[in-house]
Amino acid sequence: MASTHIVVGLDGSDAARRVIEFVKKEAGSMTDCQVTACFVIEWSPFTFQSAEVNEARHKRREEEIDVARDKVLDPAIEELREAGLSVEGHVAHGDAADILDRLAVEKGATQIIIGRLGQRNLAERIFGGVSGRLVAQSSVPVTIVP
Amino acid sequence: MRHFAPALAASLLLPTLARAQDAAEGGGLDEMINTIFADYTGWYVAIIFANLPGTNFSWIALWLVVGAVVFSVYFGFIQFKGFLHSIRLVKGDYSDPNDAGEVSHFQALATALSGTVGLGNIAGVAVAVGIGGPGATFWMVIAGLFGMATKFTECTLGVKYRNEYPDGNVSGGPMYYMVKGFKERGLPGGKVFAVIFCIFTILGALGGGNMFQANQAHAQLSGVLGGYPGWITGVILAAVVFIVIVGGLKSIARVTEKVVPFMGIFYVLVSIVILLRNYDEIFWAFGQIFEGAFTGLGVAGGFTGALIQGFRRAAFSNEAGIGSAAIAHSAVRTKEPVTEGYVALLEPFIDTVVICTMTALVIVITGVLQQDPETGLYIWNAEAGRIATEGGVQGVELTSQAYAQAFSWFPPLLAISVVLFAFSTMLSWSYYGLKATTYLFGEGKVQELTFKIVFCLFIIVGAAASLGPVIDFSDAMLFSMAIVNIIALYFLMPIVRGELDSYVRRLRSGEITKYKGGDKVQPGVTPSE
Structure with a gap:
């Protein structure tokens, strides 16, 4: 059992790039650190969609998970492992803030590291983006990499 | 369902049809098609919509209501006992977090609802209350409450016997439970039932789910924009539907998916506001509904007049027993088929008990139905066969008038809603028709494309022409679906009983527990290695 556990939220953006660099530096300086890298595919069970979309949803979900793994998660895991870290990866559908927090609780993590996204749409300005909501509800300390 | 019985439809559409006929130069062709259809199919339509001897109550409406009562009793009034559990399921309390990203209970319900909520809730209710008086509302609610058990039965079976293909796609519906369910019970004829059901579904999809909708959309548009030839509406609608279902342009479908539920919610909210503004009359309105339910309050036929209209409206509005919902609900991700049955029983509740009742209450409370101030009875216009209204309006115009009494800006908005509702019904039914086509002729690009092109062509026909007998025939097909489907449900209900x-x-x-709020919470993740 690793003495420290960090949950890292990743997406395909430049912010994620900076997060990986930060984690390498931060976690590299700790002894016995376990990293859980998580990619969240934004999804809500309360949307309206057509019967055709529903019919192919299972297949689509598998594809989304595969893409997330291939394009983002696996390269990131490899990079962190090369830096000598012990890493496991997760892909999940849902609300990123919710999932990162739950994952942190479940893993007994001591902190969550995520990137700050520059772009904001109207909804995010009003309700707050993932980082804002995570900070507001998180059970463990959160580091936001600018 | 967004269409009403043909006789009512015909009277509702008369002005438009006349306009369309004036405009369409090919009146001779219309007539020819009408005659051929009437000659060959008229007898079938007459049988389906025949009244019970000595009444003006069609036996097919009784068939649906009797089915609903049988299922209610057989499942111990599951619609009341299981109502709260249904809501918890829709909220996702029992959803496995590992299934996040799959079709949720809420999504399956919303998809099915967008196929049922629409024209019938707006125009059909006005027809029912206009003829049966406020009392029709009471019987409509009663029939809607019973219909919940029918949906429970068919949607549980739809999920239990759906096909899951190796590529992960799923297909379900009555045709699948007829074949697999009958086999499981050792009954013969499942395949025959399925084939007949699919034929009815294809014809019903082209008619009630398509031509009738196009016709109504054109009626509304030409009402607002002034009369113009129906083929213009038809070509535009067909082009948009073509782009969506053949071209695969998802953005239009996505916009519709979001706008239609919003309009439904908006409609209910506006209704509530109108009721609140008339809060001092709400008790009076309920009084009218209860009194009318047992006396008729002056409508023709009295008590039975109100009952017949209410039952008919409910049976035709929420599609319980038709079998279409079983197709729409079958894509949900769940290990327990019966959970989707629980969720599906909310559909007639929302469609009939809530939305239809809102329309009815607003019509009653705004006083658009004329009443004799001395006796309190409604003034019967014997010539028109309905309660007298200002300007003699009925159907969607009556609804429009009632809402306009409170908000003058409402009618144009209602017209837009009707067109969009018609459009979303067409999309839903194109899917049901497609499923029936691929069941009969096998999965394949050629079969699918053929059906889709035929479907689009029928939109133009429906909007342009006054093909009364064709539309009557397709309505008859929809209710024929219910004959086959409910017989199958009677045979298969012991299986649902076992599941339940x-x-x-x-x-x-305690073997099945909530995920939400429990300690089984997991983010729904799969290790990457």
Whole structure:
């Protein structure tokens, strides 16, 4: 059992790039650190969609998970492992803030590291983006990499 | 369902049809098609919509209501006992977090609802209340409450016997439970039932789910924009539907998916506001509904007049027993088919008990139905066969008038809603028709494309022409679906009973527990290696 556990939220953006660099530096300086890298595919069970979309949803979900793994998660895991870290990866559908927090609780993590996204749409300005909501509800300390 | 019985439809559409006929130069062709259709199919339509001897109550409406009562009793009034559990399921309390990203209970319900909520809730209710008086509302609600058990039965079977293909796609519906369910019970004829059901579904999809909708959309548009030839509406609608279902342009479908539920919610909110503004009359309105339910309050036929209209409206509005919902609900991700049955029973509740009742209450409370101030009875216009209204309006115009009494800006908005509702019904039914086509002729690009192109062509026909007998025939097809489907449901209901008993037992024993709020919370993740 690793003495420290960090949950890292990743997406395909430049912010994620900076997060990986930060984690390498931060976690590299700790002894016995376990990293859980998580990619969240934004999804809500309360949307309206057509019967055709529903019919192919299972297949689509598998594809989304595969893409997330291939394009983002696996390269990131490899990079962190090369830096000598012990890493496991997760892909999940849902609300990123919710999932990162739950994952942190479940893993007994001591902190969550995520990137700050520059772009904001109207909804995010009003309700707050993932980082804002995570900070507001998180059970463990959160580091936001600018 | 967004269409009403043909006789009512015909009277509702008369002005438009006349306009369309004036405009369409090919009146001779219309007539020819009408005659051919009437000659060959008229007898079938007459049988389907025949009244019970000595009444003006069609036996097919009774068929649906009797089915609903049988299922209610057989499942111990599951619609009341299981109502709260249904809501918890829709909220996702029992959804496995590992299934996040799959079709949720809420999504399956919303998809099915967008196929049923629409024209019938707006125009059909006005027809029912206009003829049956406020009392029709009472019987409509009663029939809607019973219909919930029918949906429970068919949607549980739809999920239990759906096909899951190796590529992960799923297909379900009555044709699948007819074949697999009959086989499981050792009954013969499942395949025959399925084939007949699919033929009815294709014809019903082209008619009630398509031509009738196009016709109504054109009626509304030409009402607002001034009369113009129906083929213009038809070509535009067909082009948009073509782009969506053949071209695969998802953005239009996505916009519709979001706008239609919003309009439904908006409609209910506006209704509530109108009721609140007339809060001092709400008790009076309920009084009218109860009194009218048992006396008729002056409508023709009295008590039975109100009952017949209410039952008919409910049966035709929420599609319970038709079998279409079983197709729409079958894509949900769940290990327990009966959970989707629970969720589906909310559909007639929302469609009939809530939305239809809103329309009815607003019509009653705004006083657009004329009443004799001395006797309190409604003034019967014997010539028109309905309650007298200002300007003699009926159907969607009556609804429009009632809402306009409170908000003058409402009618144009209502017209837009009707067109969009018609459009979303067409999309839903193009899917049901497609499923029936691929069941009969096999999966394949050629079969699918053929059906889709035929479907689009029928939109133009429906909007442009006054093909009364064709539309009557397709309406008859929709209710024929219900004949085959409900017979199958009677044979298969012991299977649903078994599913339900097992589920309830495990729920009570604690084997099935909530995920939300429990300690089983997991982010729903799969290790990457």
